[in-house]
Amino acid sequence: MPSLDPLPNDAVAKPPKDKTKKKEKKSKNPPTDDAISESKKRKKRWGDEEAEELPKSETSSEVLETSDEGLKSAKKKAKKVKVEDAEDDGGDEKKVEENPNAVSNFRISTTLREKLKQNGIESLFPIQAMTFDTILDGSDLVGRARTGQGKTLAFVLPILESLTNGPGKAARKTGFSRPPSVLVLLPTRELANQVYADFEVYGSAVGLSSCCLYGGTPYHNQEDKLRRGVDVVIGTPGRVKDHIERGNLDLSHLRFRVLDEADEMLRMGFVDDVELILGKVKDLGQVQTLLFSATLPTWVQHISKKFLKPEKFTVDLVGNEKMKASTNVRHIVLPCLMSNMSQLIPDIISCYASGGRTIVFTERKETASELAGLLNGARALHGDIQQSQREVTLARFRSGKFMTLVATNVAARGLDINDVQLIIQCEPPRDVEAYIHRSGRTGRAGNTGVAVMLYDPKKSSRISQIERESGVKFERLSAPQPADFAKAAGEKAVDEVLSQISDSVIPAFKSVAEDLINKSGLSAVELLAKALAKCSGFTDFKKRSLLASRENYVTVLFQAGRPMYSPMYILQLLRRFLPEEKVKAVEGITFTADKTGAVFDVPAEDLDAFVTGAQNEHQVSVEVPETLPPLEEREQFTRPRFGGSRWNSNDRSGGNRFSRGRGGGGFRGGRGNGNRGGKR
Numbered sequence: 001m002p003s004l005d006p007l008p009n010d011a012v013a014k015p016p017k018d019k020t021k022k023k024e025k026k027s028k029n030p031p032t033d034d035a036i037s038e039s040k041k042r043k044k045r046w047g048d049e050e051a052e053e054l055p056k057s058e059t060s061s062e063v064l065e066t067s068d069e070g071l072k073s074a075k076k077k078a079k080k081v082k083v084e085d086a087e088d089d090g091g092d093e094k095k096v097e098e099n100p101n102a103v104s105n106f107r108i109s110t111t112l113r114e115k116l117k118q119n120g121i122e123s124l125f126p127i128q129a130m131t132f133d134t135i136l137d138g139s140d141l142v143g144r145a146r147t148g149q150g151k152t153l154a155f156v157l158p159i160l161e162s163l164t165n166g167p168g169k170a171a172r173k174t175g176f177s178r179p180p181s182v183l184v185l186l187p188t189r190e191l192a193n194q195v196y197a198d199f200e201v202y203g204s205a206v207g208l209s210s211c212c213l214y215g216g217t218p219y220h221n222q223e224d225k226l227r228r229g230v231d232v233v234i235g236t237p238g239r240v241k242d243h244i245e246r247g248n249l250d251l252s253h254l255r256f257r258v259l260d261e262a263d264e265m266l267r268m269g270f271v272d273d274v275e276l277i278l279g280k281v282k283d284l285g286q287v288q289t290l291l292f293s294a295t296l297p298t299w300v301q302h303i304s305k306k307f308l309k310p311e312k313f314t315v316d317l318v319g320n321e322k323m324k325a326s327t328n329v330r331h332i333v334l335p336c337l338m339s340n341m342s343q344l345i346p347d348i349i350s351c352y353a354s355g356g357r358t359i360v361f362t363e364r365k366e367t368a369s370e371l372a373g374l375l376n377g378a379r380a381l382h383g384d385i386q387q388s389q390r391e392v393t394l395a396r397f398r399s400g401k402f403m404t405l406v407a408t409n410v411a412a413r414g415l416d417i418n419d420v421q422l423i424i425q426c427e428p429p430r431d432v433e434a435y436i437h438r439s440g441r442t443g444r445a446g447n448t449g450v451a452v453m454l455y456d457p458k459k460s461s462r463i464s465q466i467e468r469e470s471g472v473k474f475e476r477l478s479a480p481q482p483a484d485f486a487k488a489a490g491e492k493a494v495d496e497v498l499s500q501i502s503d504s505v506i507p508a509f510k511s512v513a514e515d516l517i518n519k520s521g522l523s524a525v526e527l528l529a530k531a532l533a534k535c536s537g538f539t540d541f542k543k544r545s546l547l548a549s550r551e552n553y554v555t556v557l558f559q560a561g562r563p564m565y566s567p568m569y570i571l572q573l574l575r576r577f578l579p580e581e582k583v584k585a586v587e588g589i590t591f592t593a594d595k596t597g598a599v600f601d602v603p604a605e606d607l608d609a610f611v612t613g614a615q616n617e618h619q620v621s622v623e624v625p626e627t628l629p630p631l632e633e634r635e636q637f638t639r640p641r642f643g644g645s646r647w648n649s650n651d652r653s654g655g656n657r658f659s660r661g662r663g664g665g666g667f668r669g670g671r672g673n674g675n676r677g678g679k680r
């Protein structure tokens with residue numbers, strides 16, 4: 001299993017200090033001898049002579065160690081286990097894992113340990129190791145770790161352990177039509193199903209049953225399960241609330257309440273239902289509340305106070321770290337107009353997906369459906385699709401029946417899908433949390449991945465805003481050029497030809513191949529190159545502009561020996577050595593950050609005229625840059641017009657800003673609408 005990020009230094013924020021007291025609160029009743037002997041007995045009851053009863057935290061307000069201390073103390077605990085074992089068992093010392101996060105170093109029963117091992121899990125991830133004891137010992141907790149760091153099992157394991165071998169066992173209701181002991185709330189149906197699957201796998205191993213309550217599916221199956229009695233209810237707030245109101249769901253005996261993706265659950269639109277649901281618990285002293293997310297904006301700390309006990313613990317493995325997003329992901333930005341996306345995205349996938357799955361995020365449901373229809377083999381997932389179809393689509397994506405999913409934020413959070421190598425966001429999302437969660441669909445559990453965010457060159461300022469708020473440092477790249485992906489695709493085709501095509505096919509195709517060489521006028525190598533392109537799914541290669549990925553355009557860098565501030569000035573200089581129709585074809589004038597020049601796109605067939613024409617002009621130069629120079633940040637709000645396809649630059653239907661004229665978008669030569677430059 002790949003290793004995970006090293007823990008940051010400020011992993012654990014202290015629980016809110018009780019300002020009225022000088023010293024940290026000590027527990028009122030220090031453990032009596034009976035309690036100690038009882039706890040020693042308990043290590044047997046936990047069905048695991050190896051699982052050592054680790055000393056409970058002295059007080060509920062005890063500060064959890066910082067991450068480094070946490071790991072050191074976990075090591076000490078491991079050694080302590082070793083020492084105690086030796087004393088207790090007359091020296092037949094048990095092998096204790098040196099790895100402080102080894103599952104066997106935690107109060108996890110043999111049954112659960114076996115089930116974890118079957119799933120390849122023999123060591124806890126940091127967020128799991130840092131929160132396990134605190135949850136098992138009965139505290140409320142806010143947990144934060146970057147995406148893909150195992151937050152789900154961080155609450156699943158201690159909850160199951162508590163209900164079957166620990167403090168939660170005694171109070172747990174049992175028998176037919178029992179009320180649930182656990183409620184887990186999530187923001188989307190897909191995520192609810194995913195967490196339900198984890199509870200099914202691990203809960204059923206220890207005799208606990210679960211059910212999943214979410215909309216778009218019939219009530220009666222869920223009602224039957226609730227009527228028969230379940231231990232764990234996982235669901236989305238809307239459907240959970242419906243079942244409460246229908247009298248199917250009694251939450252008065254809950255032992256655990258969990259808000260996964262807590263910041264999303266406490267956002268407008270969810271918080272009222274969440275508050276109503278969580279308020280159904282009668283005895284707040286008996287219930288533990290756990291909040292987890294990769295993002296916990298400050299406002300969450302305030303609003304969550306009403307659900308958590310004052311002496312809650314916080315384990316924050318992101319803390320004050322600048323980088324809030326996944327550190328296992330390459331974060332790339334790439335300029336592209338909406339009208340060029342359906343042509344560009346397949347090339348980005350060829351370049352960065354490494355044969356794995358790709359999730360493309362759009363802001364709106366209709367654009368997700370539209371784009372999915374334009375991308376070969378892609379499927380759409382969003383809230384307007386019927387629930388049964390959503391489940392089929394996600395299951396087929398998970399099983400690799402298709403490799404490109406085009407989704408809205410319904411797939412942004414929590415979804416854990418194997419081998420997602422590439423995330424493409426069609427435009428900067430509205431908030432930084434969306435960026436962090438979307439890009440976190442790749443690079444999970446210690447694996448690596450690539451997140452590409454496309455942006456309209458006219459709105460580049462959103463990029464630095466997301467950089468500031470997420471701590472991400474984007475790689476500013478331009479559209480992949482044919483050479484970028486031909487090599488990778490060609491090598492893949494060669495591997496397939498050599499490994500999958502038997503020599504037995506040669507006689508049948510040899511004469512056709514000889515005819516082709518004799519008649520085509522191309523060399524054997526050139527013909528083979530075409531055949532490999534065909535195997536790779538390419539029929540032609542179009543050059544794309546660096547500035548906006550415009551097909552059959554080239555981005556040029558224009559300089560005039562003095563700072564420039566107005567596109568009109570540039571157009572006037574161009575008119576000195578170019579005919580009007582070529583000046584009119586200029587697209588997307590954008591000044592360099594130092595204003596000493598400007599870049600813009602010109603039709604590839606006009607490039608020579610621009611370069612040679614400039615040579616005869618005093619102090620004017622036109623060159624083709626390898627990469628974009630640092631450009632002026634731009635923010636321009638253009639109200640999108642409706643109708644027509646915004647995705648296909650070949651579309652001449654007009655009707656919206658994305659398919660206007662050649663190449664679409666950007667400032668156009670000759671109209672002098674000027675670059676409004678900078679932010680307004």
Ligand SMILES: Nc1ncnc2c1ncn2[C@@H]1O[C@H](COP(=O)(O)OP(=O)(O)OP(=O)(O)O)[C@@H](O)[C@H]1O
Pocket residue numbers: 001120121122123124125128145146147148149150151152153293294413414415416440441444445
């Ligand atoms: N201790 C572990 N060892 C190995 N793999 C693990 C461990 N814990 C969890 N995983 C795997 O790591 C992946 C990510 O886990 P999970 O989905 O819980 O992450 P997360 O932190 O909730 O992510 P997100 O913030 O995106 O919701 C899953 O495939 C899970 O099976």
